[in-house]
Each structure stands twice: as structure tokens, then as C-alpha cells.
Amino acid sequence: MKPYFEHSGIAIYHGDCREYLPNLPRAQCVIADPPYAQTSLDWDVWQAGWIDLVAADSLWVFGTMRMFVERSSEFLTGKWRMAQDVVWEKHNGSGFQADRFRRVHESIALFYQGAWSDVHHVPQMTQDATRRQTRRKARPAHMNGIREGVYVSHDGGPRMMRSVLRVSSCHGYAENETQKPLGIVRPLLAYSCPPDGMVIDPFMGSGTTLVAAKELGMSAIGIDRREAQCEIAARRLSQEVMVFA
Ligand SMILES: C[S@@+](CC[C@H](N)C(=O)[O-])C[C@H]1O[C@@H](n2cnc3c(N)ncnc32)[C@H](O)[C@@H]1O
Incomplete structure (x- = not known):
């Protein structure tokens, strides 16, 4: 497996995560922002089988309530237990269907394996x-x-921290169609991954999880099947981390 990018404990692989996941080391934490299969974007197709390939103590998954309900048989096979859910409240919505409530949130569910007491979890x-x-x-x-x-x-x-996190979306600077802000990903990662641990993001997109991991001094692996996204993530990682006093 030849990485597309590698520097200081952070690696990017270009391709289908389902081909890479079985060959990666076990991580303390996986943060997954998969295609929800709810838009007309060409990559937004449910990737059957990915959940079962994840080897980690804990797994955060971005999604909608509808996605989790529709895919519940894939999440709850007995391998994973659900620990909690967090809501990302955006300052403005992304869906504009006239016959619904204006959607201004996404759900993020935490699953884990083994005994909860053995799973790294530090309240933020x-x-x-x-x-x-x-x-x-x-x-x-x-x-x-x-x-x-x-x-x-x-x-x-x-x-x-409360389970509803109000963070502005990446409108105006996003490099992925559904980019997640660092302000959401950072606390999830700090909660579930020890400072010397490793996180894997199988649907890396623009590399938000990897940037957060770099800031927190963790190792990280990201995978995306679109080369343009690998290039964007590599560029974000090559920029210096700005430290504000
Ligand atoms: C929701 S976006 C992730 C956005 C990311 N969290 C960010 O902040 O930029 C999902 C990404 O998964 C990628 N993807 C879809 N199927 C994939 C697969 N089988 N393996 C790897 N990446 C895949 C898409 O190209 C897309 O960039």
C-alpha cells in the first residue's frame, strides 16, 4: 500500500476505503463522514460493507436520523454498541425542501467495541x-x-460540553461539498482518541479529521476515492498549524 501523502505520522491513501481498511492497523478511533445517499452528488452512494471493515475501539459516524434508521441493521450486527449521539447545529441550513422543517443540524453517533471502561473517553x-x-x-x-x-x-x-454543538458551517471556504468544520471534529477526536493514539477517517474528503489530528499531535490515516480530495487534504496538512494565544 503506497500512500498518496505521508508526513509526521499522517498518511493519506487514494482509493476505495473498503480495499484499504482490512490492511490498516487497529485504531483507537475512527471518524467517518460517509456518503449518506441523500443527495444527487455523484459520489453520494451508500458504500455497503464499510462498517464491518472498521477495526477500532470507537467509531463516530456523521449522518442523519433517517440514515441511521435505514442502515440500522448494518450498524447493529452485534460488533458495535451505541454509546451516545451528538448534534451539530449549523448557523444556516443546507436543505431547502419547502414541505419540511428547514434542516439545520446533523447527527453524529458514537459506537464502540468491548467494555466501555476500556474505551478512551475524556469529557470535553x-x-x-x-x-x-x-x-x-x-x-x-x-x-x-x-x-x-x-x-x-x-x-x-x-x-x-453539551451534546448539541453550535458551530458555523464551512460556507465560503469549503473544499468538499459537505465539509465538516474543525470546531465539530476536534472535540469528538479529543474525547475518543488518546494524545498518542491513531485515528482513521475512511471518507476523508478535504481532510478535516487529519488536520484536527495534526493539531492534537495524534497519528492519522485518511482515505478518499477522489484524487482531487486527496490533493486538497495534502495541501491543508502541508500548511503550518496556526497557534492562537
Ligand atoms: C461527506 S464527504 C467527507 C467530507 C469530510 N468530512 C470533510 O470535512 O471534508 C465523503 C467523502 O467520501 C468519499 N468517498 C465516497 N465513497 C468512498 C469510498 N468507498 N472510499 C473512500 N472514499 C469515499 C467521497 O469522495 C467524499 O469526498
Whole structure:
């Protein structure tokens, strides 16, 4: 297997992920943004069999509720268990069907193998607590196990990230038709992959997962069957990571 691009622990392969996945090392985490088969884009065709080929402790999958329901028999074969789901709330929608609610979100589901206690998962914290979000309330009995001051802030300090993440879409700078923003991919990766771990993205597109992995110092492998996307991802990875104070 000859990589299309390789540098500092990050590799890109050009081709069908179903041909590469069986030959790749087991990863701590896979982040997959597969074709949902819900648009007229020529590559947006469901890639039968890919889920079964993934070898990892945890698997984040972007999709719609409809996609997960329609493909549930492929996700729930007994190999994977579902742990949780996160919603990406966009600032504007992508679908404009006049007879539906205007769609401004996507779902991201986390699956895992083995015992949950053995799977790397580190709750992510955020500094953007607001007065409304941090108003003190009497703690219900079922929350006794959550330590005061660590997971919940009353003063605008760090708090647990919510399962609905509001992040602007890549409108205006996207290099993939359905590019995901770093602001969504980064916390998923930091949650599920140890700092010295490896992530695989079988449907890499413009390489967002690989850029996030590079920022976090992780190893990563990305695969895309369109050479133009491999070229874009390689260029993004060749640019220096900007570090803001
Ligand atoms: C939804 S896009 C991924 C976008 C990516 N998350 C980003 O931020 O740019 C899905 C990508 O999967 C690629 N793809 C489709 N079938 C594939 C296959 N069998 N193997 C590898 N890549 C495939 C498409 O070319 C497309 O770029």
C-alpha cells in the first residue's frame, strides 16, 4: 500500500476505503463522514460493507436520523454498541425542501467495541458558559455522582460540553461539498482518541479529521476515492498549524 501523502505520522491513501481498511492497523478511533445517499452528488452512494471493515475501539459516524434508521441493521450486527449521539447545529441550513422543517443540524453517533471502561473517553470542557447556562439549581438526587465544580460551573468557568454543538458551517471556504468544520471534529477526536493514539477517517474528503489530528499531535490515516480530495487534504496538512494565544 503506497500512500498518496505521508508526513509526521499522517498518511493519506487514494482509493476505495473498503480495499484499504482490512490492511490498516487497529485504531483507537475512527471518524467517518460517509456518503449518506441523500443527495444527487455523484459520489453520494451508500458504500455497503464499510462498517464491518472498521477495526477500532470507537467509531463516530456523521449522518442523519433517517440514515441511521435505514442502515440500522448494518450498524447493529452485534460488533458495535451505541454509546451516545451528538448534534451539530449549523448557523444556516443546507436543505431547502419547502414541505419540511428547514434542516439545520446533523447527527453524529458514537459506537464502540468491548467494555466501555476500556474505551478512551475524556469529557470535553468549554469556557463559553453564560449566565443562563450556569444558573445554580438544586442538584437532583440522581446527579449525586457528579462532582461540584468539576463538571458544572456557576461562575462562567469551564463546564462540560453539551451534546448539541453550535458551530458555523464551512460556507465560503469549503473544499468538499459537505465539509465538516474543525470546531465539530476536534472535540469528538479529543474525547475518543488518546494524545498518542491513531485515528482513521475512511471518507476523508478535504481532510478535516487529519488536520484536527495534526493539531492534537495524534497519528492519522485518511482515505478518499477522489484524487482531487486527496490533493486538497495534502495541501491543508502541508500548511503550518496556526497557534492562537
Ligand atoms: C461527506 S464527504 C467527507 C467530507 C469530510 N468530512 C470533510 O470535512 O471534508 C465523503 C467523502 O467520501 C468519499 N468517498 C465516497 N465513497 C468512498 C469510498 N468507498 N472510499 C473512500 N472514499 C469515499 C467521497 O469522495 C467524499 O469526498
